Amino acid sequence: MTASGIIEILIYFGVIVAITKPMGLFLVAVYDGRRTFLHPALRWLETVTYKSSGIREDEEQHWTRYSISLIAFSAISFLFVYVIQRLQAYLPLNPQNFGTPVMAPDLAFNTAVSFVTNTNWQSYSGESTLSYFVQMAALTVQNFCSGAAGMAVAVALVRGFSRQQTKTIGNFWVDLTRGTVYVLLPLSIIGALFLCSQGVIQNLKPNDVVTTLEGVKQVIPMGPVASQEAIKMVGTNGGGFFGANSAHPFENPTPFTNFIQLVMIFSIPAGLTYLFGRMVKDTRQGWALFATMSLLFLIGVFVCYPAEQHGNPILTNLGLESAATAGQAGGNMEGKEVRFGIATSALFTTVTTDASCGAVNNAHDSLTPLAGLVPLFNIETGEVIFGGVGAGLYGMLLFAIVAVFIAGLMVGRTPEYIGKKIEQKEVKMAMLALIATAASILIFAGLSSVIGFSKNGYWNPAGAAIANLTNNGPHGFSEILYAFASGAGNNGSAFAGINTNTPWYNLTLGLDMLIGRFLFIIPLLAAAGSLAAKKRIASTAGTFPTHGPLFVGLLAGVVVIVGALTYFPALALGPIVEHFLLESGKLFASLPFGGFWS
Amino acid sequence: MWNQIGPAVRITLFFTVLTGIIYPLAITGVTQVIFPHQANGSLITSGGKVVGSRLIGQTFTKPEYFHSRPSAAGNGYDGTASTGSNLGPTNQKLADRVKADVAQFRKDNPHFTGPVPADLLTASGSGLDPDISPASAAAQIDRVASARRVDAAKLEPLIAEASKSRTLGFMGEPRVNVLQLNLALDRAFPRAATR
Incomplete structure (x- = not known):
């Protein structure tokens, strides 16, 4: 590790600490419907949204109605995105003339689910598949809406703790609108202008063809990238305009844009921890969540970074420099950009999977095994380390419920959290959410590891589902496991050496994303409704304090232990065994493929 | 369920126009004026x-x-x-x-x-x-x-x-x-x- 690498990581963390409170205060005001400094400029837009959509701003919703609104909104959004993709050949702003065949029904289904669930898994490569109109009017829109919907759910769950003896948890439509109009839109506008100033492109021109210095024709891609790039980071969506995502120089041209993109990912999730403390009228509770997340974040990044700097011993033996020197970064540079090097790439990998962002500035598939274990584990534990916008907070609150339940079992008391008794209903709902996600990941990954189809058939033209892999051995298994973890976790990043654009993968990953989103959110909204109905009880000498280091340790422990217990066997077959094989110099033949251990 | 479909359709349309058309076109317009070199590659x-x-x-x-x-x-x-x-x-x-x-x-x-x-x-x-x-x-x-x-x-x-x-x-x-x-x-x- 280099001094400048460590300094960049620590300064980044310092910036996140510094923006948490101001961002949180702003978010509280927005979701409480109080006046903010943006109201003079934007209140009219909020009002117009309500009027044009037939929404009553003062109406409060029961948790069931709140859930129904969310589901209705997601279903309609899905239809919009699906239809726009399928009709791209007949719609404007399609200078490369991408047709409908490249957007087959299974791919369009996968992509629509992916963007509506804030996953942004991409079975396609943007520059060779989608028109500018689809990128704008279908995908960019969902980058806003799915993010705002996630934030709405988090705020509704917080209201479950902050309110008492009431049946309602807010209004989904109002929360959705406020998150979009006051938070995501302004941040995206500033972000897009900044990114463009640094070199991110923003135009509607067809691709440019130039003749290079050596006289070869080269296509320079074009498109409205900056506007999509900004919301992609702020809304923790992560779906790149281009296949290479934030590794692409037109998405992320400089170390400075990279740093700001990292800040964009964590800004709202960090602010939401403060919102939590503020809304339950005990800011220490919010900082306790923040501390838990920070602890897990720093552990992750300082596992990933040294593993990458250590490099690939096989390539070192072939004559590549693995140590960092003054003139080069050393380490495992396969899949990384020179401008980012090892430290900045490892930081991005950790952050994008701590959050459910899924943008990547380096190729995760080429990470060394232990470094690849970090994003995989981050996703599998539910992306609660700051997490996605909204999703991180509600995920961590779910773990808090589990943590106080376990603590309650140990001392034989009914657990309490934020003055609410945690009873059967809340614990059942929390477990349902955890189990549904884990089952989806493990079952689909297991199935895909063994299932076979007829060659050149509809479901998977290559035959066996494992025939779609680039890498053999344990790394191939990691690719499958990562794909389904990324889907259910609504992350969207990939060990990309797996061709998932076949009906089998498009449909299973689509289901995986739906389960990970809705079988997580709806139980939590049910818990929110049940919590809101309870009385808030005063803490006594027997109450387990949930704002101190002991709780931070317990909560972090629960996150790690639940993740480890659920996924250790799978991880042992993937990155862990690969690590030992790599260190002993074992190589696996690439395609043609004959099974994991051929 | 069904009475929520109306607002769902209308707000999706509204946000499609706002965030899917006006927002990217406005950013395109502004950046073509203030950062034309960068915006064009x-x-x-x-x-x-x-x-x-x-x-x-x-x-x-x-x-x-x-x-x-x-x-x-x-x-x-x-x-x-x-x-x-x-x-x-x-x-x-x-x-x-x-x-x-x-x-x-x-x-x-x-x-x-x-x-x-x-x-x-x-x-x-x-x-x-x-x-x-x-x-x-x-x-x-x-x-x-x-x-x-x-x-x-x-x-x-x-x-x-x-x-x-x-x-x-x-x-x-x-x-x-x-x-x-x-x-x-x-x-x-x-x-x-x-x-």
Whole structure:
């Protein structure tokens, strides 16, 4: 590790600490419907949204109605995105003339689910598949809406703790609108202008063809990238305009844009921890969540970074420099950009999977095994380390419920959290959410590891589902496991050496994303409704304090232990065994493929 | 359920217009005025012709040019197919590729001994990386100098000119823009380039 690498990581963390409170205060005001400094400029837009959509701003919703609104909104959004993709050949702003065949029904289904669930898994490569109109009017829109919907759910769950003896948890439509109009839109506008100033492109021109210095024709891609790039980071969506995502120089041209993109990912999730403390009228509770997340974040990044700097011993033996020197970064540079090097790439990998962002500035598939274990584990534990916008907070609150339940079992008391008794209903709902996600990941990954189809058939033209892999051995298994973890976790990043654009993968990953989103959110909204109905009880000498280091340790422990217990066997077959094989110099033949251990 | 469909359709339409059409078009309009160079791809012209983008790397094979990193994008630096190699660390193909590239590099650059800078023979994440590390430029300087029949020391200022250090001293890594460097080479020592 280099001094400048460590300094960049620590300064980044310092910036996140510094923006948490101001961002949180702003978010509280927005979701409480109080006046903010943006109201003079934007209140009219909020009002117009309500009027044009037939929404009553003062109406409060029961948790069931709140859930129904969310589901209705997601279903309609899905239809919009699906239809726009399928009709791209007949719609404007399609200078490369991408047709409908490249957007087959299974791919369009996968992509629509992916963007509506804030996953942004991409079975396609943007520059060779989608028109500018689809990128704008279908995908960019969902980058806003799915993010705002996630934030709405988090705020509704917080209201479950902050309110008492009431049946309602807010209004989904109002929360959705406020998150979009006051938070995501302004941040995206500033972000897009900044990114463009640094070199991110923003135009509607067809691709440019130039003749290079050596006289070869080269296509320079074009498109409205900056506007999509900004919301992609702020809304923790992560779906790149281009296949290479934030590794692409037109998405992320400089170390400075990279740093700001990292800040964009964590800004709202960090602010939401403060919102939590503020809304339950005990800011220490919010900082306790923040501390838990920070602890897990720093552990992750300082596992990933040294593993990458250590490099690939096989390539070192072939004559590549693995140590960092003054003139080069050393380490495992396969899949990384020179401008980012090892430290900045490892930081991005950790952050994008701590959050459910899924943008990547380096190729995760080429990470060394232990470094690849970090994003995989981050996703599998539910992306609660700051997490996605909204999703991180509600995920961590779910773990808090589990943590106080376990603590309650140990001392034989009914657990309490934020003055609410945690009873059967809340614990059942929390477990349902955890189990549904884990089952989806493990079952689909297991199935895909063994299932076979007829060659050149509809479901998977290559035959066996494992025939779609680039890498053999344990790394191939990691690719499958990562794909389904990324889907259910609504992350969207990939060990990309797996061709998932076949009906089998498009449909299973689509289901995986739906389960990970809705079988997580709806139980939590049910818990929110049940919590809101309870009385808030005063803490006594027997109450387990949930704002101190002991709780931070317990909560972090629960996150790690639940993740480890659920996924250790799978991880042992993937990155862990690969690590030992790599260190002993074992190589696996690439395609043609004959099974994991051929 | 059904009474929520109405607001769902209407708000989806509204946000499609607001965030899917007005927002990107407004950003396009503003950036075309205030950052036209960046918004249109940071293109570089030489002798009245566009020769590429400062941000998108190119393939260089001739000895008198500094070479870029290997690229997995199409047949190399294909702007319509950005991607990394996606080869895992235990993939035989990765080891074979690096082994062959190291051998080729040693042949092309006999003056350079010692470990090869890690970035120079590994494929980037985008396949379009415009940069190499300063060490990778230094590793090639003797080859380029002898192909151009100039003193290697004369190339050093050109490398420095095409270099960028860490932003604010701590962000990212120092780097050399290969296209900018090779353009400067052709300008400073044009005779050999046209052989």
